[in-house]
Amino acid sequence: MSTPVLEIRNLKTYFASDRGEVRAVDGVSLHVDAGETLGVVGESGSGKSVTSLSVMRLIASPPGRYADGEILFEGRDILKLDKAAMRDLRGNRLSMIFQEPMTSLNPVFTVGAQIAEAIMLHQHLPRPAAFARAIDMLRLVNIPAPERRAHEFPHQLSGGMRQRVMIAMALSCNPKLLIADEPTTALDVTIQAQILDLMRRLRAELGMAIMLITHDLGIVAEMCDRVVVMYGGRIVEEADVISLFDNPLHPYSEGLLASIPRIDEDVEQLYAIEGSVPDPADRSEGCAFAPRCRYAFERCRSETPVLSPIADGRKAACFLAGERLTRPAVEQVLS
Amino acid sequence: MLGYVATRSVYALAVVFGVSIAVFFLIRIGGDPSALFLAPEASLEEIVRFRHQMGFDRPILLQYVDFLSRAVRGDFGLSLRYDQPAMQLVLERMPATLALSAAALGISLLISVPLAILAASYRGSLIDRIGLLISLVGQSFPTFWLAIMLILIFSERLHWLPPSGGGSWQNLIMPALALAAYSTAIITRLLRSSMIEVLQSDYIRTARGKGVSNAGIVLKHALRNAAIPTLTVVGLQVGALLGGAVITEEIFAYPGIGRLAIQAIDNRDFTVVQAFVFLTAVLIVGINLTVDLCYGLLDPRLRKR
Incomplete structure (x- = not known):
C-alpha cells in the first residue's frame, strides 16, 4: 500500500453558535492514497463540506475552530502550518473545486486572468507566460476557442463552461490532491456527465488523487475507488465502492442506496429515509442514526457505536455490522 | 461599449x-x-x-x-445688477467652487476608502467602531453647525486659519472640511457594508482557495466589486457637494457660485439665477454621465448592452 496523500486523524471542527457549540465534524478519520478517488457521501448537514473546507483551512474563525485532530498532507500536519505556508499549498499542490460555478468566479476579471493568477502566484511566471498557460489549461478542459474565451468574463460563459474554468484553475499548478465539493450538483445531467468524464480523463493524465464530496451515489459508482459515508459529523461506514453497493453494512448506507431511483423497477413511491438529519447542536447519547433506523434496539440508544474494522478494507460504526456482513442480499431485507 | x-x-x-x-x-x-x-x-x-x-x-x-x-450659445442675458453677461459672472466664480468641491471630495475619499476597507476587513474591531462613530457624527451634524464650530476653533481660538474669504489654500481648508463631513460618512458606511458583503461571496472563497494573500483578496478581488455600488453614491455626493457648497460658501464668505446665487436671489437678479441653475444642472448631468461610463469600466457585465 502506498503512503496516503492525505490522512485525516480524528478531526473535530466545531462552530460557535447561539445555541452552544455545533460539532459539524466530530472525530473524522480518513485517508486518500495517491492517484485514488475517495468519495465522501452523506445528506446535507452531515459534515462533508466542512471536512473538505477544513482540509483547505478555509473555515472562518470565528465562528469555526479546529478543536482536535491532525490533517496530514504529504506527511505534514497542515493545521500547524502558518498562514503563508498554507497559502503556498492552496491552489498549488492542494486545490479545490467548489459547488457553485455560477458564483465562484470573480465577475470583474476575465477567466484567463483568474486562472493565470494562481499560476503567477505559485509558479512565479510573468503575466504573459501565465496567461499563455491559462489558455493551455482551458484547452485541456475542452473549452472551444480557448484563446478567445480566456479574454471573456464569467457572465459570458454558461454554467458548464464556468465549472470547466474552475477545474482548469484548480488543476493549473498540477495538484497532488483535488478536492471536488459537489462539482456537478448545480449543472444539468448532460453537462454533469461531461464534467465527470473530464475529471476522469484528467485524473488519469495528471495522476492526482481526488476527494469527491457528493450526495449523489450514482456519481460515486462512476467515479470512486473507495467511499466514506458520513452522518451527523461522523463517518459511519468506509468501504470500497463495489462492496458498499453490494452489501452496505450501516443501515444509513443501506437507506441511501435504497433511495436511488432505479430505471428497471416501476414503483409507486420512491424510497426515502424517514425523519431528518439530527440537529448538530444536540448531542445525546447513542447512535446518531438510531431515531431513523429500522433496526435500532436498546443498545443503539444508550451507547455510541465506534467506527471499527469489520472485514478487509471495510469499517462500519454499527453494532449490527458484523452480522449484516454475512446476511442475504439487501433486496430481500428491504422488500 | x-x-x-x-x-x-x-x-x-x-x-x-x-x-x-x-x-x-x-x-x-x-x-x-x-x-x-x-x-x-x-x-x-x-x-x-x-x-x-x-x-x-x-x-x-x-x-x-x-x-x-x-x-445653447451660453447667452442668458445681462445681469440686472452688474450689467454684465449673466453666464460670464457665474463662470468667473466657477473655478473657486470647483476647487472647493474637489477638495471636499478628495478629503472624503482619502478618509472614507481606507477607513471602510479596514473596518470591513477587521469587522467588530476598534477601527471598525471608530469608522462607525465617524460616519454617525458626519451624518448627524449639519454642515452649517460644523462650519461654525470650525471657525470658532481654528480661527477664533487658535488663529490658524482665516475665518472667511477666498483666494488662497488656507481659505479652502475649513469650507472643504465642513463640506466633506457628510460625504465621508455616507461613503464610509456604504463601502464598508459592500465590502463585508463581497468578502463573504463565493468568488472570494475561490480566491482564498487559490492561495491569494489577504491583501490581494481585499484590494484586488473585493474592492473592485465593492466599488460598483459605491460609485453611484460617490456620483450623487459630487452633485450634493456642488449643492451643499451654496450654504458653506455663504458661511465662509467664500467667493464661489453658491454665494453668487444667494446674492443674485437677494437682488432679484434672475438672469444670474437662471445661468446658475442651468450650469449647475448641466454639471450634475455631466457627472452622472461620467459615473455611468465608469460603471462600464468597472463592471464588465454592463458593457454588452
Whole structure:
C-alpha cells in the first residue's frame, strides 16, 4: 500500500453558535492514497463540506475552530502550518473545486486572468507566460476557442463552461490532491456527465488523487475507488465502492442506496429515509442514526457505536455490522 | 461599449433639455416676470416698454425657442445688477467652487476608502467602531453647525486659519472640511457594508482557495466589486457637494457660485439665477454621465448592452 496523500486523524471542527457549540465534524478519520478517488457521501448537514473546507483551512474563525485532530498532507500536519505556508499549498499542490460555478468566479476579471493568477502566484511566471498557460489549461478542459474565451468574463460563459474554468484553475499548478465539493450538483445531467468524464480523463493524465464530496451515489459508482459515508459529523461506514453497493453494512448506507431511483423497477413511491438529519447542536447519547433506523434496539440508544474494522478494507460504526456482513442480499431485507 | 456611451449621452441630453424647460418656466410660474424685474412703483408705460424690450409680449413658445437658442450659445442675458453677461459672472466664480468641491471630495475619499476597507476587513474591531462613530457624527451634524464650530476653533481660538474669504489654500481648508463631513460618512458606511458583503461571496472563497494573500483578496478581488455600488453614491455626493457648497460658501464668505446665487436671489437678479441653475444642472448631468461610463469600466457585465 502506498503512503496516503492525505490522512485525516480524528478531526473535530466545531462552530460557535447561539445555541452552544455545533460539532459539524466530530472525530473524522480518513485517508486518500495517491492517484485514488475517495468519495465522501452523506445528506446535507452531515459534515462533508466542512471536512473538505477544513482540509483547505478555509473555515472562518470565528465562528469555526479546529478543536482536535491532525490533517496530514504529504506527511505534514497542515493545521500547524502558518498562514503563508498554507497559502503556498492552496491552489498549488492542494486545490479545490467548489459547488457553485455560477458564483465562484470573480465577475470583474476575465477567466484567463483568474486562472493565470494562481499560476503567477505559485509558479512565479510573468503575466504573459501565465496567461499563455491559462489558455493551455482551458484547452485541456475542452473549452472551444480557448484563446478567445480566456479574454471573456464569467457572465459570458454558461454554467458548464464556468465549472470547466474552475477545474482548469484548480488543476493549473498540477495538484497532488483535488478536492471536488459537489462539482456537478448545480449543472444539468448532460453537462454533469461531461464534467465527470473530464475529471476522469484528467485524473488519469495528471495522476492526482481526488476527494469527491457528493450526495449523489450514482456519481460515486462512476467515479470512486473507495467511499466514506458520513452522518451527523461522523463517518459511519468506509468501504470500497463495489462492496458498499453490494452489501452496505450501516443501515444509513443501506437507506441511501435504497433511495436511488432505479430505471428497471416501476414503483409507486420512491424510497426515502424517514425523519431528518439530527440537529448538530444536540448531542445525546447513542447512535446518531438510531431515531431513523429500522433496526435500532436498546443498545443503539444508550451507547455510541465506534467506527471499527469489520472485514478487509471495510469499517462500519454499527453494532449490527458484523452480522449484516454475512446476511442475504439487501433486496430481500428491504422488500 | 460605444453603444453604451451613445445611449447614456442621449439620456444626458434629454435631461439637459428638461432642465432648460424648468429654468425657463421658473421665472414665469408666478405670472408676468416683469413684476419680478421692475420696482413695485414702476409705471404702466415702463412695464409695457420693458415687456416689449424683453419679448414678454410674444407667444410663450416663441419665447422659449428664443431662450433655448440663446442658452445653447451660453447667452442668458445681462445681469440686472452688474450689467454684465449673466453666464460670464457665474463662470468667473466657477473655478473657486470647483476647487472647493474637489477638495471636499478628495478629503472624503482619502478618509472614507481606507477607513471602510479596514473596518470591513477587521469587522467588530476598534477601527471598525471608530469608522462607525465617524460616519454617525458626519451624518448627524449639519454642515452649517460644523462650519461654525470650525471657525470658532481654528480661527477664533487658535488663529490658524482665516475665518472667511477666498483666494488662497488656507481659505479652502475649513469650507472643504465642513463640506466633506457628510460625504465621508455616507461613503464610509456604504463601502464598508459592500465590502463585508463581497468578502463573504463565493468568488472570494475561490480566491482564498487559490492561495491569494489577504491583501490581494481585499484590494484586488473585493474592492473592485465593492466599488460598483459605491460609485453611484460617490456620483450623487459630487452633485450634493456642488449643492451643499451654496450654504458653506455663504458661511465662509467664500467667493464661489453658491454665494453668487444667494446674492443674485437677494437682488432679484434672475438672469444670474437662471445661468446658475442651468450650469449647475448641466454639471450634475455631466457627472452622472461620467459615473455611468465608469460603471462600464468597472463592471464588465454592463458593457454588452
